[in-house]
Amino acid sequence: MFENVLIIIAGFVILLWAADRFVMGAAAMARNLGVSPLVIGLTIVGFGTSAPEILISTVSSIQGNPGLAIGNAIGSNITNIALVLGFTALIIPLSVKSETLKREYPIMLAITLGSLVLVMDGNLGRMDGIILITAMFIIIYTVTILGLRSRKTDPIAQEYEEEIPADMKTGKAIFWFVTGLLLLLLGSKLLVNGAINIATALGVSDVIIGLTIVAIGTSLPELAASIMSAYKQEHDIAIGNIIGSNMFNLLAVLGIPGLIQPGPIPEGVLERDFPIMIGLTLLLFAMAYGFKGPGRINRIEGGILFSAFILYQVLIFFTGKH
Numbered sequence: 001m002f003e004n005v006l007i008i009i010a011g012f013v014i015l016l017w018a019a020d021r022f023v024m025g026a027a028a029m030a031r032n033l034g035v036s037p038l039v040i041g042l043t044i045v046g047f048g049t050s051a052p053e054i055l056i057s058t059v060s061s062i063q064g065n066p067g068l069a070i071g072n073a074i075g076s077n078i079t080n081i082a083l084v085l086g087f088t089a090l091i092i093p094l095s096v097k098s099e100t101l102k103r104e105y106p107i108m109l110a111i112t113l114g115s116l117v118l119v120m121d122g123n124l125g126r127m128d129g130i131i132l133i134t135a136m137f138i139i140i141y142t143v144t145i146l147g148l149r150s151r152k153t154d155p156i157a158q159e160y161e162e163e164i165p166a167d168m169k170t171g172k173a174i175f176w177f178v179t180g181l182l183l184l185l186l187g188s189k190l191l192v193n194g195a196i197n198i199a200t201a202l203g204v205s206d207v208i209i210g211l212t213i214v215a216i217g218t219s220l221p222e223l224a225a226s227i228m229s230a231y232k233q234e235h236d237i238a239i240g241n242i243i244g245s246n247m248f249n250l251l252a253v254l255g256i257p258g259l260i261q262p263g264p265i266p267e268g269v270l271e272r273d274f275p276i277m278i279g280l281t282l283l284l285f286a287m288a289y290g291f292k293g294p295g296r297i298n299r300i301e302g303g304i305l306f307s308a309f310i311l312y313q314v315l316i317f318f319t320g321k322h
Contacts, residue, residue: 004197011191012217014183015052019221022180023048028165028173039144041160041237047140049225049241050076050248052218055188057256060206065196066257067266070124071210072218073253074273077112077246078211079219081280082309085242088226089302096288096295098236103146104243105285107139112281115250116274119265129258136251143244160237191217207266211273212316239288239297246281272319276312280305 023045030040053076057069088094096102114135118128165173191214199209222245229238257263283305288295297305 001198001201004194004201007190007194008198008213008217011187011189011194012220014187015055015191015218016220016224018180018183018187019048019051020180021176022051022184024165024168025173025175025177025180028168029170029177031164031166032168032170032173039148040164041240043140043144045160045164045241045244047244047248047252049222049245050253051184052188052221053245053249053253054256055184056192056214056218057253058260059185059188060192060196060210061257061260063192063196064261065192065206066124066261066263067205067207068192068195068199068210068214069257069261070254070266070269071207071273072214073210073249074269074277075211075215076219076249076253077277078273078280078312079215079309080222080242080246080249081284082305082312083216084219084223084226085239085284085297086302086305086307086309087223088230088238089297090299090306091227092230093299093302094230094235094238094288094297096236096239096297098240101236101240101243102289102295104143104240104247105289107143108243108247109281109285111135111139111247111250112278115254116278119270119274122265122270124254124258124262124265126258126262129255129260129262132251132255132258136248136255139247139251162234205266207269208316212313239295268319272315280308283308 026044026048027040030044053072056072060066060068060072085094115132118124118131195209195214196206198213199206222241225241226238229235229241287297287301
C-alpha cells in the first residue's frame with residue numbers, strides 16, 4: 001500500500017510539472033507562429049490544463065479501467081468549481097468582466113446537460129464518444145470566434161497578452177512541448193497504476209478513486225493557476241481556466257472511454273455525481289455571470305462552494321464503498 005501511495009505522489013508531481021512545461025512550450029510555439037495570445041489562451045491553455053485528465057483517461061481506458069476515466073471527468077469538474085474556485089475566492093474574491101467568458105458560461109452549461117442526455121440510458125457507447133469528441137472541435141472553433149469578435153475590448157485579451165511567453169525561441173518551445181508531453185504520459189501511467197492498486201487493496205471501485213484522489217490531484221494545476229492569476233489581478237483568467245477545463249473534461253476526458261472502452265456507466269454516477277456536478281455548474285453560472293454588471297464570487301460564495309466540496313467528499317465516503 002505504501003509503495004502505491006509513493007507511486008501516486010510521484011505521478012502527481014510529474015503531472016504538475018509536465019503540464020506546465022507542455023502548456024508553456026505549446027503556447028510559445030503558437031505565438032512564434034503568429035497566433036493571437038487570446039486564441040492561444042482560449043484553446044491551448046484551456047486544453048493544456050486538462051492534459052493530465054486527458055492522458056489519465058486514455059491510459060486507464062486502454063488498460064481496461066474506464067471507470068477511473070469517467071470518475072476523473074466528473075470528479076474533476078466538481079473539484080474545479082467547488083474546491084478550486086471556492087478556495088481561491090476565499091483567499092481573493094473574484095470579479096469577472098470578460099464578455100468572452102459570459103458567452104462561455106451558457107456553452108459550458110449546455111455541454112454539461114448534453115453529456116447527461118447522452119448517458120441517461122446508463123451506457124457510454126462508442127457513438128457517445130464520437131459525439132463528445134466531435135463537439136469538442138466544434139466548441140474550440142466557436143469559442144475562438146466569439147473571443148476574436150471582442151478581443152479589442154475584452155480585458156481577458158490583455159491578461160493573456162501578458163501571460164503567454166513572448167521571448168522563447170521556437171527550438172526551446174518545441175523541446176518543452178515534447179518533454180512535457182512525454183512526462184505527462186509517464187506521470188499518467190504511474191498515477192493510474194497506483195490508483196488501481198489502491199482501489200483493489202481498499203476494496204473500492206476505480207470510479208471512486210477517480211472521483212476523489214485522482215480528481216483532486218489532477219485539479220492541482222487549475223488550483224495553482226487560479227490562485228496565481230487571482231493574485232496577479234487576472235480574475236478573468238482564473239475563472240476562464242476552470243470553464244475551459246470543465247468543457248474539455250466532459251468532451252474529451254469523458255469521450256475517450258466511450259471511444260476506447262465503451263460500456264455501462266458505473267453505479268452511483270448518474271444518481272449522485274452527475275446531479276451534483278450540474279448543481280454546482282448552475283451555482284457558478286448564478287454567481288459569476290453578472291446579470292447586472294461584472295460577475296463576482298466573493299468570500300461568502302467561495303465559502304459556500306468550498307463547503308459543498310467538503311460535503312461531497314463526506315457523501316462519497318458514506319455512499320461510495322462499492
